[in-house]
Amino acid sequence: MFSKTTVKYIQSLQHKKFRDLEGVFVAEGPKLVNELLEEEIFSCKAIYALEDWVHGLEKNLLKKTEGRLEIIKDFELEKISGLSKSNHVLAVFEKKIINTQPSISGKFTLVLDDIQDPGNLGTIIRIADWFGIENVICSLHTADMYNPKVVQSTMASLQRVNLIYTDVLQWLQQQPGIKKYAATLNGKDLKSFSTIKEGVIIMGNESKGISEAVMQMADEKITIPRIGNAESLNAAVATGIILYELCQ
Amino acid sequence: MFSKTTVKYIQSLQHKKFRDLEGVFVAEGPKLVNELLEEEIFSCKAIYALEDWVHGLEKNLLKKTEGRLEIIKDFELEKISGLSKSNHVLAVFEKKIINTQPSISGKFTLVLDDIQDPGNLGTIIRIADWFGIENVICSLHTADMYNPKVVQSTMASLQRVNLIYTDVLQWLQQQPGIKKYAATLNGKDLKSFSTIKEGVIIMGNESKGISEAVMQMADEKITIPRIGNAESLNAAVATGIILYELCQ
Numbered sequence: 001m002f003s004k005t006t007v008k009y010i011q012s013l014q015h016k017k018f019r020d021l022e023g024v025f026v027a028e029g030p031k032l033v034n035e036l037l038e039e040e041i042f043s044c045k046a047i048y049a050l051e052d053w054v055h056g057l058e059k060n061l062l063k064k065t066e067g068r069l070e071i072i073k074d075f076e077l078e079k080i081s082g083l084s085k086s087n088h089v090l091a092v093f094e095k096k097i098i099n100t101q102p103s104i105s106g107k108f109t110l111v112l113d114d115i116q117d118p119g120n121l122g123t124i125i126r127i128a129d130w131f132g133i134e135n136v137i138c139s140l141h142t143a144d145m146y147n148p149k150v151v152q153s154t155m156a157s158l159q160r161v162n163l164i165y166t167d168v169l170q171w172l173q174q175q176p177g178i179k180k181y182a183a184t185l186n187g188k189d190l191k192s193f194s195t196i197k198e199g200v201i202i203m204g205n206e207s208k209g210i211s212e213a214v215m216q217m218a219d220e221k222i223t224i225p226r227i228g229n230a231e232s233l234n235a236a237v238a239t240g241i242i243l244y245e246l247c248q
Numbered sequence: 249m250f251s252k253t254t255v256k257y258i259q260s261l262q263h264k265k266f267r268d269l270e271g272v273f274v275a276e277g278p279k280l281v282n283e284l285l286e287e288e289i290f291s292c293k294a295i296y297a298l299e300d301w302v303h304g305l306e307k308n309l310l311k312k313t314e315g316r317l318e319i320i321k322d323f324e325l326e327k328i329s330g331l332s333k334s335n336h337v338l339a340v341f342e343k344k345i346i347n348t349q350p351s352i353s354g355k356f357t358l359v360l361d362d363i364q365d366p367g368n369l370g371t372i373i374r375i376a377d378w379f380g381i382e383n384v385i386c387s388l389h390t391a392d393m394y395n396p397k398v399v400q401s402t403m404a405s406l407q408r409v410n411l412i413y414t415d416v417l418q419w420l421q422q423q424p425g426i427k428k429y430a431a432t433l434n435g436k437d438l439k440s441f442s443t444i445k446e447g448v449i450i451m452g453n454e455s456k457g458i459s460e461a462v463m464q465m466a467d468e469k470i471t472i473p474r475i476g477n478a479e480s481l482n483a484a485v486a487t488g489i490i491l492y493e494l495c496q
Contacts, residue, residue: 224378
């Protein structure tokens with residue numbers, strides 16, 4: 001039933017504390033919700049949608065909404081939406097269970113040392129998905145992958161990329177045989193590297209870069225060549241350029 | 249004087265209509281404001297700052313604030329700030345005069361066909377600055393370069409890159425001798441291109457891509473190779489990767 005309790009419950013999921021307690025997160029908009037329903041990597045708990053969304057659904061998707069769908073009015077959706085303008089449908093999904101100790105040999109792995117902007121994290125997850133990266137190791141101060149802004153900006157890539165939140169320094173120490181590349185402003189020119197099949201790429205915080213202790217773990221420091229005058233590149237853009245150059 | 253009129257005036261500058269009428273825009277935060285004051289590419293009209301910002305200024309910058317500075321209280325800055333959390337200083341600058349028909353021979357030029365997200369536009373301006381691009385030709389539906397979100401996310405690159413708003417189709421037709429590259433999802437692999445010294449790179453709208461008529465003008469269609477499954481890359485990330493590969 002679309003009650004005050006439901007409204008409060010969904011609003012509470014804007015906060016990490018409640019998402020963690022409940023083990024769920026919110027996704028909004030037809031494109032994202034339909035894709036998550038289709039793939040079934042996240043189990044769907046509830047859907048609140050305008051009538052027009054339901055009418056536009058294909059049969060197989062409509063079947064997947066059974067027992068979970070509540071049709072609501074525009075003003076009701078506005079109340080629970082975290083978007084600046086609500087977008088036809090909001091769904092609550094269960095978080096997925098992630099293997100926290102994946103094998104990374106023969107693969108590319110991304111390490112994020114305190115990426116704090118949710119928009120950047122979402123964009124980086126999409127980049128990881130584009131370049132076929134399965135695992136992203138995130139420091140404990142990296143933005144939450146289930147933050148609504150992250151979820152919305154990943155464009156469903158969230159279901160294909162695993163984010164593992166851990167002490168990245170310790171994690172790096174446990175990967176002795178794998179070459180580690182750190183993105184910095186004073187390393188070797190990225191263009192001097194060849195493509196590789198296996199490795200760990202470390203990206204740092206938006207303003208502070210990679211922490212000193214983590215930087216110590218790097219085998220190679222890489223820098224994107226600068227032609228002009230900007231002080232730095234956006235963290236997601238830098239990640240995209242580095243993966244483009246190194247990933248085979 | 250920090251009056252109600254001032255508050256209303258500055259709040260009105262959140263809107264393009266009033267920025268256009270007044271020929272000014274707003275920048276916030278010590279890092280950005282200090283850099284814009286330092287470089288003097290934009291003429292400063294007024295500064296509203298907390299006392300601590302003024303005390304932290306170096307002499308040469310302090311001199312540049314003369315006759316324009318008003319020290320205000322925290323709660324007053326909150327009222328005029330467009331940021332979710334105000335940041336010590338807000339300044340009003342005059343827009344710069346831009347040569348709307350720059351020579352582009354021997355240079356790289358970026359064309360944006362309806363980039364609509366201000367954050368993306370700001371990030372693209374920063375990328376252009378990083379890769380030494382002087383001129384960015386923007387379609388008339390591209391976000392406004394003086395939108396506060398654009399200004400904040402350019403990190404002062406705004407002063408080094410010229411944005412020219414025009415009919416891009418017509419503009420492209422007026423550049424017969426220059427090779428035009430269009431970013432698309434079904435072109436030639438970007439890795440098959442060599443670096444170049446001169447050219448126009450066309451980037452399209454976040455969801456619709458490049459419009460058909462503009463696409464007709466392209467000599468080459470380029471695509472960033474995809475290894476994984478993401479449907480697309482963020483427009484700013486794609487711009488960064490393409491400029492990295494092509495700019496010499």
